[in-house]
Amino acid sequence: MSTKFNFGRVFIYTVLIFFCIVYLMPLFVMVTTSLKTLPDIKAGNLLSLPTEWVFDAWTKAWSTACTGVKCEGVQGYFWNSFQMVIPAVALSTLLGAFNGYIISKWQFRGSNFFFSAMLFGCFIPFQVVLLPMATTLGKLGLANTTTGLVIVHVIYGLAFTTLFFRNFYVGIPDELVKAAKLDGAGFFTIFFKIMLPLSTPIIMVTVIWQFTSIWNDFLFGVVYSGSDTQPITVALNNLVNTSTGIKEYNVDMAGAIIAALPTLVVYVLAGKYFVRGLTAGSVKG
Secondary structure, three states, X not given: OHHHHHHHHHHHHHHHHHHHHHHHHHHHHHHHHHOOOHHHHHHOOXXXXXXXXXXXXXXXXXXXXXXXXXXXXXXXXXXXXXXXXXXHHHHHHHHHHHHHHHHHHOOOOOHHHHHHHHHHHHHOOHHHHHHHHXXXXXHHXXXXXXXXXXXXXXXXXXXXXXXXXXXXXXXXXXXXXHHHHHOOOOHHHHHHHHHHHHHHHHHHHHHHHHHHHHHHOOHHHHHHOOOOOOOHHHHHHHHHHOOOOOXXXXXXXXXXXXXXXXXHHHHHHHHHHHHHHHHOOOOOO
């Protein structure tokens, strides 16, 4: 029995390590390519290590690479993305928590239909909302602005955040809310003093979900932003497609890693909280 058990564990770990290597191979290629010189890239192969480790491609991608008509690197677009992501994540999370709280604990006539209608928003493709959203932003005078882009992401993400919080709050006993009402707590007091402090797991899920979704978005960024408000995903696309006679694959790879770093850091640091948040309240007893 002991031999079979050990063999089984070895087999499982071998399979896991194999798939882990396969999954991380593109990242390995990107990192090593970004640290190579152009002659090294042309002379070697994708999986070879750099013969000379240099960071020139990273410096150029950050500060001097051409992203269209400008040759100022991706640094400005990097900060544009942060200016867009932080308020969009905060607003969509707070509004989603508020909606989920109302739908689950303060049900009103038509609340189930309202929730179903919002749930339908999770399945609406990006392309469907492009024209009406562009028209709305134009009438509000928010076209090509960071504020307009924030509003777009908040509206589109609200269906998801409402779904997350509603499903989480359904698992919180109604007796807790009723007891708070008997003690004289009002609508907002219950929300801010009771519900939100209990919502840490689902808040982490929502923040991670919204941050990665908004940061990685390209379509809304290229449609609704102006030349000075474009996010880094648009800059990366321009960087890769801008030709100066010589294709600098090392600069492209460095730019791609810079663009992916924030989401990578978020998943590495908060990935366990994401899993805990998804499973929170799934087991009742």
